Amino acid sequence: MKWIKMVAAMELKKSLTYRVHFWVQFVGHVGAELLVAYFLWKAVFETRNTTSIGGFSLLTMTYYYLFSACSLRIVRGGEGEAGYISTDIYDGSLTRYLLYPLPFLGFKYVAHLAQQGIGILQLLLVFLFVSTVIGFPNESSISLFTLMAGIATSLFVGYLYYLLQVCIEMVAFWQDVVWNLMAMFRMTTIFFGGAVLPLAFFPDWGRTVAHFTPFPLLISYPVKTFLGQITLFEWLESFALFIGWVLFLTLLSRWIWTRGVKQYSGVGI
Amino acid sequence: MRVVLRYTRLFGYFVAFSFSKFFEFRFDFFMRILMDIIYYLIAISFFRILFLHTPSLGGWNEPQMMIFVAGYCMTDAINMTLFSNNLWHLPRFINKGDLDYYLLRPVSSLFFLTLRDFAANSLINLFCTFGILVWAILRYPEPLAAAKILLFLLLIFNGSLLFCGINMIMTMMAFFSHSGQGFGFMAWSLMRFGERPDRIYQGWTRRILTTLLPFSLIASFPTRLLIEDLDVTTLLHLLGITILFFSMVVWLWNFSLRHYTSASS
Numbered sequence: 001m002k003w004i005k006m007v008a009a010m011e012l013k014k015s016l017t018y019r020v021h022f023w024v025q026f027v028g029h030v031g032a033e034l035l036v037a038y039f040l041w042k043a044v045f046e047t048r049n050t051t052s053i054g055g056f057s058l059l060t061m062t063y064y065y066l067f068s069a070c071s072l073r074i075v076r077g078g079e080g081e082a083g084y085i086s087t088d089i090y091d092g093s094l095t096r097y098l099l100y101p102l103p104f105l106g107f108k109y110v111a112h113l114a115q116q117g118i119g120i121l122q123l124l125l126v127f128l129f130v131s132t133v134i135g136f137p138n139e140s141s142i143s144l145f146t147l148m149a150g151i152a153t154s155l156f157v158g159y160l161y162y163l164l165q166v167c168i169e170m171v172a173f174w175q176d177v178v179w180n181l182m183a184m185f186r187m188t189t190i191f192f193g194g195a196v197l198p199l200a201f202f203p204d205w206g207r208t209v210a211h212f213t214p215f216p217l218l219i220s221y222p223v224k225t226f227l228g229q230i231t232l233f234e235w236l237e238s239f240a241l242f243i244g245w246v247l248f249l250t251l252l253s254r255w256i257w258t259r260g261v262k263q264y265s266g267v268g269i
Numbered sequence: 270m271r272v273v274l275r276y277t278r279l280f281g282y283f284v285a286f287s288f289s290k291f292f293e294f295r296f297d298f299f300m301r302i303l304m305d306i307i308y309y310l311i312a313i314s315f316f317r318i319l320f321l322h323t324p325s326l327g328g329w330n331e332p333q334m335m336i337f338v339a340g341y342c343m344t345d346a347i348n349m350t351l352f353s354n355n356l357w358h359l360p361r362f363i364n365k366g367d368l369d370y371y372l373l374r375p376v377s378s379l380f381f382l383t384l385r386d387f388a389a390n391s392l393i394n395l396f397c398t399f400g401i402l403v404w405a406i407l408r409y410p411e412p413l414a415a416a417k418i419l420l421f422l423l424l425i426f427n428g429s430l431l432f433c434g435i436n437m438i439m440t441m442m443a444f445f446s447h448s449g450q451g452f453g454f455m456a457w458s459l460m461r462f463g464e465r466p467d468r469i470y471q472g473w474t475r476r477i478l479t480t481l482l483p484f485s486l487i488a489s490f491p492t493r494l495l496i497e498d499l500d501v502t503t504l505l506h507l508l509g510i511t512i513l514f515f516s517m518v519v520w521l522w523n524f525s526l527r528h529y530t531s532a533s534s
Contacts, residue, residue: 021446029458035474036461043469044323053322177297180304187304191311197318206318 003102004110011114026122030069034130037065054200059137060227061198066130067123067150067226068195068219074119074154075161075218077112086172086179095266105166105257112162120151141228150226153235160242161189161218163249170253173260193219214245279376280384287387298390305349305394309342309401312464327466332409333496334466339402340425341464341488346398347429348436349391355383356436356453360443366531379522383437409496417495424491424504427511432460432487434514437522444525463487483510 016022041061044053051057056064085108088094097104127147136142168185172178190196192215199207199220210216221238224230230238291298316338320331329337359382362368372378406413440453462470463484470478470485478485490507494500 021452024452025454025458028455032458032461036465039469039471039474040326040465042471043327044319047323047325175296176294177300180297180300184300184304184307187307187311191314196311196315201318201322203318203321206314 003107007107007110008114008117011111012118015115015118026073030066030073030122030126033069034062034065038062054198055229056198056200057137057139059134060140062130062134063137063140063142063227064198064223066126067223070119070123070126071150071154071222071226072190072193072195072219073122074116074151075158075222077115077119077158077162085166085169089170089172089260089264090176092266094264098261105253108166109159109162112158116155116158119154123151142226143228146226146228150222153222153225157218157222157242160214160245160249163246163253164214166253167249167256170256170260173256173263188213189215189218192216194223195219214241217242217245276376276380280387283385283387284389288389291389301388301390302393302397305346305391306397308345309394309397312338312342313401327468329466329468329492329496332405333492335405336402336409336496337466337488337492339398339405340421340428340492342401343395343398343422343425344428344432344463344487346391346395347426348432350388350395351429352383352433352436353391354386354388356433356440358386359440360453363443363529368529369531372526378526379519383433413495417499421491421495424494424507425488427507428487428491431483431511431514432456432463434511434518435459435482435484437518438514441521441525444528459484460487463489465489467493479506480510483514486510 038058041058045051045058088097094104097107100107164185165182168181169178171181192210192213194210194216199210199216202210217238221230221242225235313335316326316331316334319326320334324330326334362371362382368378368382371381374381406418436453436456439456442452446452459482462478462482467475467478467485467489475485486507490503494503
């Protein structure tokens, strides 16, 4: 189990090598998301001349986008090592992992977990800054408990994201290019997960489509937990769905891995 | 004139080479087309869903917003076709010293490095965005003058150049930061500002988005000039900022090359 600590430390060190780049990227991304969402919804609230739309005040909506941007960062785990599976297959560096005395997919998941740790730190810093500047909405259910529950939910939901990512990345065993599949996956996740618009605003057909995918579990589920907008029953229901998807994707990823390794030529393409 | 012809011929070779390359990787070719179509569908769906909850946004109704969406999808398609691949690889060339090979060629290095990798698949997406624009114009309740539509198309191309300029300036930071992607990713994150109508922004944010980081000028201003009365000040503002940004790109490129130290850069 010593390797887990070593892999996590290595991943953290790698991520923080270009510190300025790292923080500028994060602040730029989250800052842009928050500002755009704030101005967009401010315009909508002003046009409607109301203080609440779909159960959201402007301040609650701002927090919605804050938590969706930050929890997505935790869930994705920065897409570090796990994002390089296709590269490992293409340039043949997968060979060395096959020789290491540790499981390849386990190695990648530990790296993903380390990245999730950085995501939690970033969320806490942004939350501290934003709550100090704009305060909390009056109708808010946000508390230390929901914050901790949201972080825990984002952490375990990250495993589902990791499995989805791994299944797509391993298509590289058969195809020359997979980055575009990942880009499509990211866009679909963001839209049907509720990062662009809360799912409550979707028409019925949109919510139905989203319900049959794992995407709401990746964003809407942790965000609702952060905001305290989910009952214990709903939370457990989503958790059961999460377990179902994890079981299915674990089997699928193992099946792809077994077949893929047999296909792997070991010299790159 | 001979110089222009020479560069046009060279660009023609880039396009021909790109088509042969993309047809060799057919799966990638079609997947990239599908990827951008998903992006356009999400953009359209976002505003269609939003307009279920509000009658207008930033002073525009839904048909007007669809023209705006078509506009920014077109700027994205033009960028993906002409510039994106090139700017994506630029920081790697700088950090690995591969830039040397481009600096030695008897053509403008800036021209070569920004237009070398033409994305043939994105050209098909450009036609798709043109289709979205035709759809948006056809469902627009009022007639739009052909001259204004032509001006809109020219300004959308201008918007793509402007975005390329902003992206280029941020990517060129790789000369100094030595990071894997420069700050080019920032341009894509900040482009989110340009994907919303400019009138929703207020105060300093609005001032910044129309001057220092002119994302609102990319698609929002051209749309205003198409669906509202032609305002010469807006037009001059748009063209002035584009010229200023391109002068900055050329200056910064020459300045950066003076600080480029090849493989150890």
